[in-house]
Structures are given as structure tokens and as C-alpha cells.
Amino acid sequence: MNASDNRRTVLVTGAEGLIGTVVRERLGDRYDLRALTLTPQPYPSYVADIAEYDALPPAFAGVDAVVHLAGSPAVETPWEPVLRNNIIGTRNVFEAAREAGVQRVVFASSNHAIGMYEIDGAPSIYALGDPRVYDAHAEPRPDSLYGVSKLFGEAIGRLHHDLHGMAVICLRIGTVRPDDDPASEATLQAIPEPLAFLNPKQRRERTRATWLSHRDCANLIACALDAPADWAIVYGISNNSRQFWSLDDARALLGYAPNDAAPI
Amino acid sequence: MNASDNRRTVLVTGAEGLIGTVVRERLGDRYDLRALTLTPQPYPSYVADIAEYDALPPAFAGVDAVVHLAGSPAVETPWEPVLRNNIIGTRNVFEAAREAGVQRVVFASSNHAIGMYEIDGAPSIYALGDPRVYDAHAEPRPDSLYGVSKLFGEAIGRLHHDLHGMAVICLRIGTVRPDDDPASEATLQAIPEPLAFLNPKQRRERTRATWLSHRDCANLIACALDAPADWAIVYGISNNSRQFWSLDDARALLGYAPNDAAPI
Numbered sequence: 074m075n076a077s078d079n080r081r082t083v084l085v086t087g088a089e090g091l092i093g094t095v096v097r098e099r100l101g102d103r104y105d106l107r108a109l110t111l112t113p114q115p116y117p118s119y120v121a122d123i124a125e126y127d128a129l130p131p132a133f134a135g136v137d138a139v140v141h142l143a144g145s146p147a148v149e150t151p152w153e154p155v156l157r158n159n160i161i162g163t164r165n166v167f168e169a170a171r172e173a174g175v176q177r178v179v180f181a182s183s184n185h186a187i188g189m190y191e192i193d194g195a196p197s198i199y200a201l202g203d204p205r206v207y208d209a210h211a212e213p214r215p216d217s218l219y220g221v222s223k224l225f226g227e228a229i230g231r232l233h234h235d236l237h238g239m240a241v242i243c244l245r246i247g248t249v250r251p252d253d254d255p256a257s258e259a260t261l262q263a264i265p266e267p268l269a270f271l272n273p274k275q276r277r278e279r280t281r282a283t284w285l286s287h288r289d290c291a292n293l294i295a296c297a298l299d300a301p302a303d304w305a306i307v308y309g310i311s312n313n314s315r316q317f318w319s320l321d322d323a324r325a326l327l328g329y330a331p332n333d334a335a336p337i
Numbered sequence: 338m339n340a341s342d343n344r345r346t347v348l349v350t351g352a353e354g355l356i357g358t359v360v361r362e363r364l365g366d367r368y369d370l371r372a373l374t375l376t377p378q379p380y381p382s383y384v385a386d387i388a389e390y391d392a393l394p395p396a397f398a399g400v401d402a403v404v405h406l407a408g409s410p411a412v413e414t415p416w417e418p419v420l421r422n423n424i425i426g427t428r429n430v431f432e433a434a435r436e437a438g439v440q441r442v443v444f445a446s447s448n449h450a451i452g453m454y455e456i457d458g459a460p461s462i463y464a465l466g467d468p469r470v471y472d473a474h475a476e477p478r479p480d481s482l483y484g485v486s487k488l489f490g491e492a493i494g495r496l497h498h499d500l501h502g503m504a505v506i507c508l509r510i511g512t513v514r515p516d517d518d519p520a521s522e523a524t525l526q527a528i529p530e531p532l533a534f535l536n537p538k539q540r541r542e543r544t545r546a547t548w549l550s551h552r553d554c555a556n557l558i559a560c561a562l563d564a565p566a567d568w569a570i571v572y573g574i575s576n577n578s579r580q581f582w583s584l585d586d587a588r589a590l591l592g593y594a595p596n597d598a599a600p601i
Contacts, residue, residue, distance in 0.1 A: 212474065214495055224489070227477070236480075
């Protein structure tokens with residue numbers, strides 16, 4: 074960047090992960106991106122473990138907004154890493170952001186915060202035309218300790234919004250896959266552990282309901298960074314025919330408009 | 338107890354605290370109470386720090402129900418003890434209960450899980466006839482890290498209910514005071530830290546709105562132990578004229594009927 078650069082400085086935690094890579098590859102023109110990663114990378118990065126608070130402040134200095142993606146991403150993560158990476162780590166990220174005067178945090182929450190509704194509704198909830206649809210106003214029903222940790226993150230985000238005036242946008246992100254191909258059988262068959270009871274046809278329908286393309290994922294995160302909204306919990310999926318999570322709040326509060334859709 | 342004793346065995350964590358003392362003094366005839374405390378007491382007790390999982394299993398063996406009161410009770414508690422006592426400790430209590438096959442956990446949550454509504458509404462929310470009333474269906478708006486930890490406890494409680502069939506009743510307990518006297522000026526003036534902006538008249542009205550007598554507190558906990566309901570989050574206050582938390586769910590789901598009321 075140079076002195077005439079008007080782009081905002083955005084720190085991406087977990088920049089080495091799947092969604093971090095989507096952000097780095099697709100939003101680098103739009104923001105002055107800064108990476109925080111657990112290990113050294115081929116690109117410039119602040120190397121720190123978010124569970125260790127004292128390592129964080131240098132990465133947050135002068136930052137306009139944070140996209141907080143770091144943490145254990147798997148729904149089956151046991152308690153100790155959930156505690157360390159998702160609870161302590163997320164508290165530390167919000168605290169470091171507050172301490173540095175960061176004005177906006179976009180937090181990668183998860184549909185697993187209320188995954189139990191889906192487990193109860195599966196597999197008929199994936200059927201075309203099934204009327205059930207859930208949004209962030211549904212009462213918490215996590216399906217895992219991971220889901221509990223995401224509710225914790227949303228709650229501490231809300232606290233930072235209410236108490237410190239920080240804009241906080243929580244994204245309950247759907248199914249993002251490395252190959253970004255909703256027709257690939259490998260992508261369609263990969264399923265979160267609590268849904269392991271689904272058969273191959275049901276898995277295919279589930280992934281088609283929850284898919285989020287890389288392009289839409291980057292768009293959604295940009296909307297969360299740019300929108301005037303200063304508090305929201307929204308779902309992030311493409312415009313899928315079988316969707317059972319509402320995009321109404323993402324559209325209304327963030328101006329999100331998906332460009333892609335999984336095949337029916 | 339003796340062999341003909343049909344009372345259920347109830348483990349009370351934090352039995353040395355204010356509400357633990359209410360339980361010990363008022364419910365000892367009704368249940369075979371077992372105490373878990375942080376330090377040795379004049380009465381029989383399992384001495385353990387709930388943040389240390391390995392110390393817990395002996396206290397949970399053969400227990401029918403747990404009343405989980407242990408933790409840091411003050412809304413202004415900083416992060417490190419909130420993490421240790423309220424987050425790690427509460428997870429450990431649920432895990433030990435699950436491991437031991439305990440069928441029911443009554444969890445001392447807190448009104449501070451959504452305390453921000455009150456802060457926004459104060460002081461007019463305390464006025465007689467003010468129509469605002471909140472229940473556990475209001476979206477999370479904690480007023481503190483302590484409040485965040487109580488939302489965490491409710492979420493992990495819900496997970497244990499949904500995943501392991503455990504009955505879990507969360508009580509958002511109001512204002513319980515050592516002297517149990519809602520006319521005492523010392524009781525009326527003591528106020529949680531986020532409400533320190535209230536003047537003496539407002540503090541008096543607030544405490545009169547949120548007061549919970551020792552008798553009603555013991556009744557509520559007994560209702561939570563005995564009710565057929567297997568999941569609930571309810572408020573616990575006496576039948577106060579200025580109340581702004583709903584007792585509807587406590588009455589409907591648990592059969593709670595307060596006997597006392599703060600003076601108008």
C-alpha cells in the first residue's frame with residue numbers, strides 16, 4: 074500500500090484457513106489486508122496463537138476492522154481445543170480489538186449454534202418446498218461443544234457492541250468447500266459429524282441446501298465489513314433452492330445478494 | 338439418611354454460598370443433600386474446585402440431581418475468574434453429571450444474561466405499571482462477561498438436554514440478600530455494578546422489583562427439582578409489584594408460586 078491508499082486496514086485472523094484463503098484471494102483489492110496466522114506463511118503475516126493474549130496487540134494496532142476466522146473449525150472438536158481456540162481465543166480477539174480501538178469485528182459464527190433444529194428436522198427438512206426455515210432469532214440449540222463456543226462468541230460480540238460501541242457482525246456460515254464445486258460428489262458427501270446418519274442421497278441434498286460459493290462467501294464478508302449495520306447475526310449461504318436457513322436478515326441488514334446457487 | 342429414606346440425593350455445588358445456605362437450611366428435609374464446596378466446612382462436604390475436573394467424580398457418584406450454584410457470583414467479575422469458575426467450572430459440572438448418569442441439573446443462571454435491556458430501560462422500567470416485561474425468550478444481551486458466562490451455561494445445559502436426555506432447568510435468579518429483608522435500607526441500596534448510576538430512590542425501586550425471598554428461592558429450586566419439565570429457562574423473583582421479569586414460565590413450566598413480595 075502507499076500513502077494515497079484509501080482502503081481500510083482489515084486484519085484477518087485464521088488467514089491460512091479455507092475461508093481466510095477465500096478472503097485473501099478475493100478481497101485483497103478492496104481492503105488493505107493484514108494476516109494473523111498460527112504458523113509462518115509464504116505471505117506476510119503476524120504469527121500468533123490467539124489463545125495467548127500478549128502476542129496479539131501488535132497485529133491489531135492501526136486496524137479498522139477485524140475478520141475473525143481463527144479457531145477450531147470442526148463441529149466434532151473436543152472440549153480442550155474448543156476452550157482454548159474458540160472460547161479463550163475469541164475473547165482475546167475481541168479484547169485486543171477493543172483495546173486497539175477497532176471499530177468493527179466480523180465474527181465467523183456457525184449454523185451449529187442451533188444445529189439441533191436441523192438434526193430434529195432431517196432429512197425431510199432438505200426437501201424442495203419444505204416450509205421450515207430458521208434464522209438467528211431461533212432460540213439457541215447447539216449440536217456440539219463447538220456450537221456452544223459459537224454462541225459464546227456471539228454473546229461476547231453483543232457485549233462489545235452494547236458496552237463499547239463496536240460494530241459486530243456474526244456470520245453463521247454454511248458449507249464452504251476447497252473445490253468450490255457443488256456438483257462434485259466428494260463435496261456433496263462430506264457432512265458434519267452430527268449428521269453422519271444421513272445416507273448418500275440425503276447428504277447430497279443437505280450440502281445443496283447449505284452450500285456457500287467462494288464468490289458469495291467473499292461478497293458476504295465484504296457486505297459485513299461495509300454495511301451501515303452495527304449489529305447482526307445472519308446466515309451465509311448461496312441462493313440454494315433447498316435452503317432452510319433464512320437469508321432475509323443478510324439481505325436486509327447487510328445488502329447481501331448471492332450470485333450463485335447449488336444445483337437443485 | 339437410612340435405608341428406608343426415599344428422598345432423592347441432590348448434590349449442591351457452591352453449598353457454602355448465600356443461595357447454597359438457603360438450600361441447606363430449607364430443603365434438607367425434602368432431599369438427601371450432599372454439599373460440594375471450595376473449602377472445608379463445619380458440615381460434611383466434598384471439597385473440590387469445580388475448575389479441576391478430576392476432583393469432581395466422587396461427589397457425583399449416586400446423585401439423582403445437581404443444583405449447580407458454584408462460581409463467581411458478582412457481575413463485575415473479571416475475565417480470568419469468569420473463565421475459570423463460571424465457564425470451565427460449569428462445563429466440568431455438566432460433564433461430571435453426564436458421566437455419573439445424573440438425570441437432572443438445576444443451573445443458577447442470572448438475569449445479567451440479558452441485563453442490557455434493563456440498563457437501557459432504567460430507571461423508568463422500575464415504575465409501577467410500566468408495561469415492559471422480559472423473559473428467557475428475549476435475545477441475548479449480556480451486560481458483563483459474567484452475563485456472557487451465564488449464557489454459556491444455559492447453552493451447554495441445552496446441549497446436555499438435547500444430546501444426552503438430561504433434564505436441565507436454568508434459573509435466572511433475582512436479588513437474594515443475606516438479611517432477607519426487603520424493607521432494610523442496606524438491602525435496598527445494594528445494586529449490581531452496571532446499575533451504579535441509579536440514585537438512592539431508583540436503587541430502592543430496582544431492588545423491590547427484583548427481590549427474591551429466601552423462602553421463595555428455596556421453593557423455586559424445589560420446583561425445578563420436582564417438576565416434570567425437562568428443559569426451561571425461567572426467572573426467579575418474589576411476587577413483586579414492580580417486577581419487569583416474567584414469572585409466567587416459572588409458573589407454567591415449574592409450578593412455582595411465590596409466597597412473598599417486596600413492599601411496593
